[in-house]
Amino acid sequence: MSGVPVLSVRDGHKRFGAVHALKGVSLDAWRGEVLALLGDNGAGKSTLVRCISGVHALDEGEIRLDGEIAAISTPSLARRAGIETVYQDLALFDNLTPAQNFYCGRELSFPSWLPLGLRFVSNRAMDREAASVIDRLKVKLPKFDAPVALMSGGQRQAIAVARATVFARKLVILDEPTAALGVRESRKVLDLVRQLRDEGNAVILITHNMEHVIELADRAVVLRQGRKVGELKPDRGNQHELVSLIVGAEA
Numbered sequence: 001m002s003g004v005p006v007l008s009v010r011d012g013h014k015r016f017g018a019v020h021a022l023k024g025v026s027l028d029a030w031r032g033e034v035l036a037l038l039g040d041n042g043a044g045k046s047t048l049v050r051c052i053s054g055v056h057a058l059d060e061g062e063i064r065l066d067g068e069i070a071a072i073s074t075p076s077l078a079r080r081a082g083i084e085t086v087y088q089d090l091a092l093f094d095n096l097t098p099a100q101n102f103y104c105g106r107e108l109s110f111p112s113w114l115p116l117g118l119r120f121v122s123n124r125a126m127d128r129e130a131a132s133v134i135d136r137l138k139v140k141l142p143k144f145d146a147p148v149a150l151m152s153g154g155q156r157q158a159i160a161v162a163r164a165t166v167f168a169r170k171l172v173i174l175d176e177p178t179a180a181l182g183v184r185e186s187r188k189v190l191d192l193v194r195q196l197r198d199e200g201n202a203v204i205l206i207t208h209n210m211e212h213v214i215e216l217a218d219r220a221v222v223l224r225q226g227r228k229v230g231e232l233k234p235d236r237g238n239q240h241e242l243v244s245l246i247v248g249a250e251a
């Protein structure tokens, strides 16, 4: 691939006390590409994602966005830099409605010619936009203006994915976005992933579902015990090799 990767992590280390969760991980993500980030439970995938999206800071190593050293010290700075993340533990606010969750911290306000502090926040416009995106996912919500706390795991997951697709500008990271979803809803999420890629985003997809990886990923990076142990283009022919890399068995 030519040019500069959207995201470039170099020699990233992260420790939690005695746990060395990332041991010198390097990875690039490119526009128009779905990168699968694979590994067993505890391999370090979510930790890497949280370092890229401003939840944690790397202890060592660097992160570049479009070739520039990026100081992503908070999730809101990461968003501002064009990184949308759907976290594994679904960072939605329980007491807010789907639309309020969508626009939290970036409410739609009018009229646009007034300074921000003097504008009206338009709940109706936010409801309308959020509803139309969630509708595309074909996920049924009990009531659109109900707090998210009353929704199922799958409904919450759909809201989080839909939110990321609305605001995606550069890099979208999805940490097990289909884990709580049924077959039909998973399909819709995979369609959205494809759409995000085709719109020119870089997409990092974490999943334990090999079928999804082979169907969708242009490239796969495998982590094991905090280290990158492999990188390949997934297809039916190397599925076993991929699984061996993940579990650490010799092929």
Ligand SMILES: Nc1ncnc2c1ncn2[C@@H]1O[C@H](COP(=O)(O)OP(=O)(O)OP(=O)(O)O)[C@@H](O)[C@H]1O
Binding pocket: 016, 019, 021, 039, 040, 041, 042, 043, 044, 045, 046, 047, 048, 088
């Ligand atoms: N906030 C934290 N404090 C302490 N240890 C942590 C923390 N977050 C992760 N770890 C540890 O870091 C290691 C990597 O965890 P991580 O959540 O990144 O794994 P993962 O690859 O996402 O696994 P899974 O597939 O189960 O989601 C694990 O040993 C985990 O216990």
Ligand SMILES: [Mg+2]
Binding pocket: 045, 046, 047, 088, 175
């Ligand atoms: Mg994880």
